[in-house]
Amino acid sequence: MSSGTRKIRTMGEFAAVSGISRPTVSKYFQDPRSVKKVTRERIETAIDKYGFRPNLFAMNQNRRLTKNIGIVVPYLADPFFAEIARNIERRCLDAGYFPMLFSSHGETSLENDIFETLRSLKPAGVLLAPLGRRSERQVVEDFCGDVPTVLFDSEIEGVGEAFVGSDNFQSIPLIVEYLCRTGEPPSFFEMPPVNPNANKRRQAYIQAMESLGHAPQVVHVHGEGWAFEEVGYREGMRVIAERKLPTDTVLCSNDRLAIGFLAAAYEKGLRVGRGQGFALRVAGHDDHPFARFTSPSLTTVAQDYAAIAERSVETLFRLLDQGINAERRETELFPGSLVMRQSA
Amino acid sequence: MSSGTRKIRTMGEFAAVSGISRPTVSKYFQDPRSVKKVTRERIETAIDKYGFRPNLFAMNQNRRLTKNIGIVVPYLADPFFAEIARNIERRCLDAGYFPMLFSSHGETSLENDIFETLRSLKPAGVLLAPLGRRSERQVVEDFCGDVPTVLFDSEIEGVGEAFVGSDNFQSIPLIVEYLCRTGEPPSFFEMPPVNPNANKRRQAYIQAMESLGHAPQVVHVHGEGWAFEEVGYREGMRVIAERKLPTDTVLCSNDRLAIGFLAAAYEKGLRVGRGQGFALRVAGHDDHPFARFTSPSLTTVAQDYAAIAERSVETLFRLLDQGINAERRETELFPGSLVMRQSA
DNA sequence: CACAGCTCTTGTCGCGCGTAAAAAAAAGTG
DNA sequence: CACTTTTTTTTACGCGCGACAAGAGCTGTG
Structure with a gap:
């Protein structure tokens, strides 16, 4: 952002100074590739110049579906989950989504609270590694009924649109x-x-x-x-x-x-x-x-962390594109590979 | 939430069915203790009955200050940070705030991106454990100029409203x-x-x-x-x-x-x-x-994780209450305690 | 040239709630 | 009881953007 230019506060102002109509700018921010190349470049030049970012809350207020993706892991202090969450986060960002990370910290009540929070975030989809035995099945099932959810790591039979884990x-x-x-x-x-x-x-x-x-x-x-x-x-x-x-x-x-x-x-x-x-x-x-x-x-x-992360995200995005097909719940299991070290 | 009652979608509807005016309900959701006890109880009864939660995006749209608290750590796959983040998260939730967790994953560009994201979240405050040497001082400083920020774990001299770490x-x-x-x-x-x-x-x-x-x-x-x-x-x-x-x-x-x-x-x-x-x-x-x-x-x-987490949060909340006092930047260092085990 | 197919513009509405001001009601006080 | 203080209600506006519709402009086609 160059200095000396006064701060742009709204998309309207930004549209005005960049010589593009507001709906087109709006379209750009929802999917940059949905506008023609020349328009895209003009907008991006203006973004560099004025440093404008649309108001996140106003954006999500009226959208049918937000660009938020919820990521829920059972226990973030476990580096395994930290690592897989990092992979997933990255892929969501690359796809233009907004990942939000939550950890249940091993507690049922926290997992349930997270579902409540996620509902109010109106996420496009959720990647959920449930607590497992401590999950309240009915609560998880209700949530998956409201929000497209891909389960990973830990399976709950019949719940969610798909499951990705290891075999x-x-x-x-x-x-x-x-x-x-x-x-x-x-x-x-x-x-x-x-x-x-x-x-x-x-x-x-x-x-x-x-x-x-x-x-x-x-x-x-x-x-x-x-x-x-x-x-x-x-x-x-x-x-x-x-x-x-x-x-x-x-x-x-x-x-x-x-x-x-x-x-x-x-x-x-x-x-x-x-x-x-x-x-x-x-x-x-x-x-x-x-x-x-x-x-x-x-x-x-x-376990193939990267593959599980990638396929989970991929599956969710495909579901979001195609619309949910409740008939066929997909399950994908990745094979493990032997790692011989000194202990055995 | 009892079943059979139709779904309440807006605060207006909720106010109507619970026999309270909408502004009062709004006031309740911003701070439950700001309404009289009887009113609070009537609202809470209605919440239990109808399961209403106000739209998060609409809430934050017009608020001067949101209830969001950003938590930024340099590397979440390090259980030390996972643990301290968990502590902080918990305390924010207990105080009625909405913690949002971010990890820089050791990368400068990600840390900078997180600042951009946080700006658009209009957080009431941020608890930041910076990358350290890889942080871009000017970027961090600019951010701290915009948002009340308490640094922890890793100090950047003169940046942020306060620092909490170990001695x-x-x-x-x-x-x-x-x-x-x-x-x-x-x-x-x-x-x-x-x-x-x-x-x-x-x-x-x-x-x-x-x-x-x-x-x-x-x-x-x-x-x-x-x-x-x-x-x-x-x-x-x-x-x-x-x-x-x-x-x-x-x-x-x-x-x-x-x-x-x-x-x-x-x-x-x-x-x-x-x-x-x-x-x-x-x-x-x-x-x-x-x-x-x-x-x-x-x-x-x-290191006293719990104390560092608690004091960081406490300091931030005090700052938010009192308003920022740019004059005196506070620094609090906690002592460590020797843990004798087998290796030395 | 007419025509179709995109892409963009213009204009307008409304999302759900925050916020403010003034009026009304309720609670507390002597 | 009258009075003050606190709390709630009423009324009204606006936040910043998404969504939609209708029209204008540009492009390529035969």
Whole structure:
């Protein structure tokens, strides 16, 4: 913006000084490509010159559909969700939308409040990673009835226009096979499921073990909430102390649990790793951003963050374009890939 | 909301069915305590009955000042910022404000874009943890001139109405003294500073060492951006391999760097901890949420997240009430507390 | 040349609420 | 009871833009 030019306050003023009619300017701001190239360039020159941005509230007041996109994650202090939210945010911005980020912080009441808030924001669509077991299904369902919503990460059967996540029945067998091939078959370390992924992973583990001719061994420990590391540590300390581990290979339900478990193993003096001189192998699931920096580094299955983010956004935008087709709820699952590190 | 009652769409309709005049209802929604108790109760009964919420965009359209509070952090994938943002969000909601969370993701252009977005949101105030060295001072300053802004975590001298952070000149001596008292004096492991805290910590380290009669030893390594763990790991591997560590005690500039360094030490087979049989002591700064779960657990100085969040919000609200007093820019620094764990 | 097909302009209405001023009602006071 | 003070109602306007309709201007086609 060049200085010395008086501040433009309204779209009318801006239209006047830039020699374009107001409706055309309005059209430009709704979709720059909807006006002819020469007009677009004249407007953009004027924007540079006067630094005008239309009033956000006035814009959204009368629009049938805003350009807002809601992004809701269950727990933002988990870098996994922070990372995926960042991906989604970026893609929304690039597509000319206005992403708004919310975290349920693991609390049902907060998730419900967020739905209320989102309703009043009249978003074009919402990308929702629900709390899971703590979500109130009816509330989520009602919300999805009002606003086009794509679920990701955690599935709620039949709710929302689509679901994008990762394929636990592919990823878990992948690492189970690897672990069986390279050493003692794993036991499965889990806490009470916060969402369907945890259940599916246990089922997938059991199936994979059985199909390989091994007896599944599930170590189910206490704990709730989203402080997974804490649970993994505390319960890891306990099962190690009480010698409740059925095998010397432990597959944790997710990386955060594994991170806590690794801390417990270290503190108990158990050397974690594969090969001679190691007491324990530990593996996780997700490829959490910190999994590279545990001691030892964590062998895990990588979820394809970028792909999940991209497809979620893509699916939502396609839905918005085509209009909702309530008949066919789409589900897309991405495969995981084995990440071999030092812990197993 | 009871069913069977037709949907209320506007405040006028709502006022009609609840037997209150629209301006009074409007007053209620701006501040529930600004109407008499009986009126407030009648309105709240009606809200429960009809489930009405005023249109957010229409509300903010004509208001001199909205109830929006912007929260900007430099890097949301850092659980430290996620945690502090959560604290701040909560407090804003409790105070009847509408927090909106943004992350600069470590990028100057994104930070600048966020300022533009915030301007159009006409927020009552903003809580800003700037990028630091990568912030464009003039841009931040201009923004703070337009919107009441409280800086936190990372200081920019003279910018914003106030600053709330932690006192590096108290916290660093605290841990330096501890390390000197219990073993070999520490060297200071740092990467190129992303913000003033890093500089202050180095200075505080040097001062503390000198006042204890030791020669400061700063190990300055390469690296940039916000992937601190990666830098700590990569450069940790290098300095260990090249035997560039001047001492067997390393104080890292922050916990994330320490987490990476610990991974490197582990991979290099150096046992980290205090006492007999350990090759290295490693300490950090911040009490990062994951510092409890490293192997070994990380000795560090805790920043008082909750206090910083609370005071930031409190300061902003006080400023909003009293009106800005440009004369006296307030600075509040909280002391850290030593957290002794296994790594040092 | 006429005609069609875009794109832009002109003009006008209304969204849902904030806000202000004045009048009316209610509450508090002695 | 009369009086003041607080609270609510009435009435009216305007915020900045979206949406729409009708017409004007430009382009390309045969």
